[in-house]
Amino acid sequence: FPASRFTGFDYHVDSIKAAQRNAEKAQVADRVSFQVTGAQDFEGEDFDLICVFNALHEWGDAVGAASRIREALAPDGLWMFTEPLADPYPQESVRGRTFFSVSTCVCTPSALSQDGHESLGAQAGEAELRRVAHAAGFTRFRRAAETPMFMVLEAS
Structure with missing residues (x-):
């Protein structure tokens, strides 16, 4: 897409530095850039598409971040994000037990260590993610696809 x-x-500064090096190595640095910033205060506006991969549940202020995403989108822009596919009875599946274990040890403490007042955890589920999107001002929300491990969601 030239x-x-x-x-x-x-x-995470080191991740941004690595991404910049990779863009230069791939000779796409003229159209691919990176910024060290948080989810609530990134720069830019009129984005056609904003993608968030497996991260919303790790942010301390999911509604605040989703609100910033909505503000940064073009009028007809789309937010696409992936989140773990929550099991209604996690104890009955390896996936559920794994996600809840990781959420307890990694995702929830990450969110709680940040500014904000809520922690979704890795098993927020579609209803809670819909609530976050609507609280942020999105009026349209749907599950666009899923894999065995993740939901692909979109909001506009």
Whole structure:
């Protein structure tokens, strides 16, 4: 997509440095850039598409981040994000037990260590994710696809 421009955001400096090196190595640095920033304060506006991969549940202020995403989208823009596919009875599946274990030890403490007032954890589920999107001002929300491990959701 040589006519497109892409911007990556992350608060982890070393990840951004590695991404910049990879863009230069792939000779796409003229249209791919990266910024060290958090989910609530990234720069830019009129994005056609904002993608978030397996991260919303690890942010301390999911509604605040989703609100910033909505503000940054173009009027007809789309937010696509992936989140773990929650099991209604996690104790009955390896996937459920694994996600809840990781959530307890990694995701929830990550969210709680940040500014904000809520922690979704890795097993928020579609209803809670819909609530976050609607609280952020999105009026349209749907599960666009799923894999055996993740939901692909979109909001606009």
